[in-house]
Amino acid sequence: MVTFESLISREDKIAVVGLGYVGLPLAVNMSKHFDVVGYDFKPERIKELESGHDRTLEVADEDLEKTTISYTSDPETLSSCRLIIVAVPTPIDAYRIPDLNPLRGASSTVGKNLIQGSCVVFESTVYPGVTEDVCLPILEHESGMKAGKDFTVGYSPERINPGDKTHTLENVTKIVSGQDRDTLSLLSRVYGTVVKAGIHQALSIKVAEAAKVIENTQRDLNIALMNELAMIFNRFGIDTSEVLEAAGTKWNFLPFKPGLVGGHCIGVDPYYLTFKAESLGYHPEMILAGRRINDGMGKYIAERAVKMLIGAGKPVRGARIAVMGLTFKEDVPDLRNTKVVDIINELRDYGIEVVVHDPLADAKEAEKFYGIKLREIDEITGVDAVIIAVVHRYYKDIGLAEIVRRCFSGIPIIIDVKAAFSPADLRKENIIYWRL
DSSP: OOOHHHHHTTSSEEEEEOOSTTHHHHHHHHTTTSOEEEEOSOHHHHHHHHTTOOTTSSSOHHHHHHOOOEEEOOGGGGGGEEEEEEOOOOOBOTTSOBOOHHHHHHHHHHHHTOOTTEEEEEOSOOOTTHIIIIIHHHHHHHHOOOBTTTEEEEEOOOOOOTTOSSSOGGGSOEEEEESSHHHHHHHHHHHHHHOTTOEEEOSSHHHHHHHHHHHHHHHHHHHHHHHHHHHHHHHHTOOHHHHHHHHTTSTTOOOOOOOOOOTTTTTTHHHHHHHHHHHTTOOOSHHHHHHHHHHTHHHHHHHHHHHHHHHTTOOSTTOEEEEEOOSSSTTOOOOTTOTHHHHHHHHHHTTOEEEEEOSSSOHHHHHHHHOOOBOOGGGOOSBSEEEEOSOOHHHHHHOHHHHHTTBOSSSOEEEETTOOSOHHHHHTSOOEEEEO
């Protein structure tokens, strides 16, 4: 079987399958210590990385320039590697059911090119059992080999936080698991070479899978609580941010804030857990309640905008509202599962014209996936209201006065979803303001 010594001496290679938000940073960091092959089935992604740019902005151009990764879209190249790390997306479908097709496809590709003595480790977020019950049989079928005898498998869940330059791969504890002690030891040493924060050895693959899926489920529920409190406090006529600031003076108060919950992690992972739980005969109450609250926030924000138009004496049908920010999170270009779209669609249902700006999102992707045409900032003029949906640094830099200037017809209406601007900023402007 492959050993740490054969990898660190560069006698054997490591392959990273899937060069997205998770796979690319992993491949770049691994390449500092090992020979790494970076595989992605999209040739255009390979060309982009070979040109020295990462459109996800997770890896800086100067870091890409220094890397020794061998990029490829040829799956046969995987047969030259003895440790294969699979880091592909695990989304949900339109019915909120886990979509394991990318993981199955990657397992099939790896299996067809698997060589004796290899180890395959998965990083994708899944429900407990997927690695051994779904991926392993595919590897065995495609390779014609037997797990535990001819190759081994492990699971080490990713903990990449898109756009976060503080909690990076190197300084966040890494969970590792393997089907046997030797695999666990191998993966601990390999990942330990890169991750300086330390390694946590899970007692089984299923434990590691469960640990990953509940990380974001816990966060989802805490944000759902804040969102529900925000809706309650709005009825009281008090500011949620001020309440949270006061409550936060207690040493054990958790600093969660209300907001839209989208993306490919927090808004998706709980459905993997609830899907498996229901297949075992248990209907999760709290988790799904949190999901319902968070999934409904786009509609709630749109309704608040409509009520504010009415309160200001402005007609709703035919009104123009600017939505600033379309990505699922601030300072990242990722549009996957963005809940800003829910705001836009709800406003359109009221007959409101919505103009959208985002300094980071890819205009072609926005139009392709959501039918939304992105506007330049100079095109955002003469609107009745502005919804600052995603607090990109760009919007903080241009300032509230510049955003207010986009409005006309009476007192400007500003909806600041994430409370980006301080009360001091607001006092300088004559506006109607609301924040979640």
